[in-house]
Amino acid sequence: MKGYLQSLPGVGTLFQRGEIQPAEVWAFYQHMQSRLRTKTANKADSLEMQLAAEALQRMGILDRQRFLEKYATTVGRTLYLPFEVGVP
Structure with a gap:
């Protein structure tokens, strides 16, 4: 590499x-x-990510807002990002 x-x-x-x-x-x-x-999706606007966030919170694994605002998530070839690439 x-x-x-x-x-x-x-x-x-x-x-x-x-x-x-x-x-x-x-x-x-x-x-x-x-x-x-790959393609990019805004994590907060994604219904799938909102449902995942709700499930994680209900299971007591991770706070819903923290999941949506602090973690990037990849499903298949889609990157769900809580930020804009290149914006400091």
């Missing part, structure tokens, strides 16, 4: 210098998303 990120076209130079900027994070994210054929 060493050197792989540095070799990616249009993205590799990001990992060869100092502080990474939000636009660079977005570019890398889009590159990986197209490579892995």
